[in-house]
């Protein structure tokens with residue numbers, strides 16, 4: 105098959121493709137597969153530092169697959185081509201009083217990358233922010249996908265409706281597969297109305313363990329908390345330009361109709377009357393949760409700060425205990441989201457992958473992903489949670505079911 | 520009805536029936552294997568009662584290890600396996616075939632562990648849906664997906680079908696409330712997928728297994744999300760002069776930024792049937808009825824309902840009935856909740872399950888009536904309008920083969936209509952055998968080939984629930 109799309113070759117001889125249509129993408133991929141050429145799939149390239157970089161002879165970018173394909177606000181569903189900048193989509197939704205409820209994060213500040221985050225990569229990395237623990241992740245809002253598999257075939261799965269159980273749910277599989285299964289060309293997301301207002305209750309001075317208990321207690325009430333994060337001492341000084349001071353801050357967000365938010369806020373204030381409190385208004389609250397979302401407390405303080413940052417997902421009541429144990433072995437800084445179920449860890453020196461994963465195992469297990477590190481570390485450390493045994497074998501068979509020649513982002517997720 | 524085919528039974532399996540039964544009995548506790556013809560009768564169909572097949576035997580394991588042993592044996596001997604929960608599937612998902620061993624999860628029905636701090640519960644697959652909410656209700660929690668069959672259906676069946684319910688508009692369906700599963704593969708491997716952590720370590724296999732209709736493995740345990748109960752819930756009922764306006768009202772409510780917990784729709788035939796049965800006080804002089812439910816404190820509900828009533832008034836609502844007391848609220852729901860039962864008393868019916876984009880609701884309702892009228896039959900519509908999941912109930916007489924065939928044909932036409940309107944064949948009941956042969960209307964062969972290759976990564980010999988989901992033609996060679 106001949107490649108109809110021009111590619112640019114760089115000094116290393118790698119070819120760079122940016123097809124403008126799905127059909128072009130399909131023929132490029134068919135050609136690469138026939139030659140067995142590994143290819144790195146990219147969106148805006150802002151997360152290239154996550155996972156082991158494939159040693160690829162080609163890159164395939166969604167940069168020219170742009171534009172919103174269909175969006176009717178009354179249906180609360182939006183379809184866009186994969187390379188559409190996330191910013192364009194968020195702006196269009198905002199014009200209609202809607203949003204992506206899972207709060208996709210912008211990690212550029214954390215990882216020091218540039219480029220424009222794309223909606224396709226939001227899907228491919230299952231990129232989800234603070235609201236994820238109650239409102240679901242990108243994978244929960246993703247209703248349908250189109251992609252090109254490793255055979256160069258265009259495939260559709262899911263659709264444009266909110267309830268759909270027709271056939272195998274490959275949509276979930278594509279979400280969070282980091283470009284190892286297929287080249288996404290089009291994604292359809294469920295969207296939700298922006299609530300009338302929001303507010304955040306701050307509890308000051310709690311230890312990590314007490315904060316985890318307080319967040320669990322808040323979640324056990326009818327207050328419908330939509331954000332629960334904990335910034336330990338000093339971390340708290342890194343947000344809102346230091347307005348929270350440096351004492352530990354436990355953050356509980358409420359969103360909804362203003363009549364409802366004020367009632368629920370009053371309820372929580374009474375519920376936690378034993379703790380020192382303050383309240384952030386809608387504007388400050390929005391700013392704060394954006395900073396939690398974008399991992400601002402761990403942004404580099406100097407340009408060359410590449411200290412390793414892990415994203416650790418565990419049971420909410422276990423992460424604080426795990427971190428407490430790990431701290432005895434290694435220097436680290438940490439803050440928590442998702443009621444404690446997400447720990448953002450910055451190691452002060454080595455990534456300590458072994459110690460971290462060992463300690464996690466002792467506290468009920470979970471998953472650690474290396475999000476920031478220098479190139480040498482990334483080459484040496486498994487960035488994604490290593491799988492083993494039958495689960496590993498199964499995962500590799502699934503990979504082969506999409507990409508039999510193994511050309512898409514080989515090795516990036518460990519397979 | 521005989522239109523839907525099954526795979527031809529494997530003669531070599533039938534020939535070894537006695538040996539297979541003896542071997543399986545060794546792997547199971549006493550009383551753990553059913554094989555006498557008389558005792559197999561209850562297993563020959565599910566909620567899609569028009570089709571029946573007697574299985575070779577039924578295994579009723581009590582542990583995950585026993586499930587693994589039976590699967591390993593069946594894989595070795597090339598015996599097809601049909602997983603079964605409570606058998607309430609409306610798409611024939613649990614209907615066996617003559618050469619298949621049913622693995623029934625009914626004895627594995629315990630709630631194993633509840634963690635209120637993490638808001639999770641680990642339950643065995645045979646636990647009923649309602650038993651989870653019952654176990655955590657006193658502590659102020661519930662399990663959100665609430666299929667109308669929740670008294671009977673199992674969490675394993677819910678996972679296999681990715682089931683929904685009336686309250687899914689706000690809380691999502693099974694896949695959005697499932698954190699982990701214990702999956703036994705056809706090879707007898709026991710995989711712990713997911714768990715109490717929200718993110719998965721590698722590929723999202725929990726998401727893949729959910730909705731896989733018993734074709735990737737047998738789920739023996741599930742970790743589900745619990746949610747704190749709201750302070751209160753209150754429905755309001757609206758009557759409209761035509762279905763079109765009711766449909767527009769649904770869109771307008773959603774667009775206003777209020778997401779109610781449920782928006783249920785009933786058309787005139789459904790209203791009449793339900794009112795005759797439940798005496799719920801539904802107006803009989805309207806063409807369409809909406810039940811909209813909101814949650815929260817009294818003040819919050821007052822505020823939300825006031826806004827919703829305002830929207831309804833802008834849509835020429837003819838009847839507004841708010842509920843002031845719990846009894847009134849229960850009465851509004853009673854008619855809706857008894858819809859299937861009430862319909863079953865006046866006629867046999869098949870229940871369709873397509874989903875359409877909200878903007879297409881009134882168009883699809885209109886066309887549905889035309890289709891059914893063309894076949895000389897009647898239809899009642901009662902469904903989850905907030906998410907476009909339609910449930911036309913096609914009424915017919917099961918003892919009249921010609922009428923039964925017409926009902927089935929009308930159903931297929933309606934599902935094609937849903938797909939053509941930008942929707943899908945099934946919103947929550949699954950493909951099973953019922954919609955299997957329509958899959959190429961929604962997907963290309965390439966789309967299906969991709970799904971079948973993924974399926975084969977789990978079960979290369981196509982032993983798990985093999986007659987379901989994928990058209991029998993054009994399957995990959997095992």
Ligand SMILES: Cc1cc2nc3c(=O)[nH]c(=O)nc-3n(C[C@H](O)[C@H](O)[C@H](O)COP(=O)(O)OP(=O)(O)OC[C@H]3O[C@@H](n4cnc5c(N)ncnc54)[C@H](O)[C@@H]3O)c2cc1C
Pocket residue numbers: 565566601602603604605606607608609611612613624644665666667668671672673674675676677678679680681682683684685732733734736737738739859947948984
């Ligand atoms: C009156 C009535 C109302 C209903 N209302 C709703 C509704 O509101 N929403 C809705 O979504 N559905 C509804 N249903 C359909 C049905 O109840 C659901 O599909 C339910 O999830 C089936 O559960 P079950 O335990 O009965 O499974 P079964 O019918 O026994 O099996 C269903 C499918 O799951 C597979 N399976 C079962 N257990 C397992 C397991 N442990 N591991 C792997 N595969 C397994 C079977 O092979 C089969 O393919 C209704 C059904 C009836 C009869």
